[in-house]
Amino acid sequence: MAGRRNASKTTRTFEDRLAIEALELKETAEKQPLGSPAREQFLRRARQAETGSQIEEWLESPGLRSPE
Numbered sequence: 001m002a003g004r005r006n007a008s009k010t011t012r013t014f015e016d017r018l019a020i021e022a023l024e025l026k027e028t029a030e031k032q033p034l035g036s037p038a039r040e041q042f043l044r045r046a047r048q049a050e051t052g053s054q055i056e057e058w059l060e061s062p063g064l065r066s067p068e
Helices: 014-030 037-059
Strands: none
Touching (some): 014 037
């Protein structure tokens, strides 16, 4: 049965998962030496996750109107 997906239900919102991922990436970055490429990459990915979380929040806001 190759190609069959595991049907698991998520219990956290997408926004929450992005926020958790950002925190974990920041914690990992703190363990890296200052100025190292790995540290910068972890911090970059953390910022991307935070931005994604903010966009998700904006998209779900009640004030958002459909384009005319």
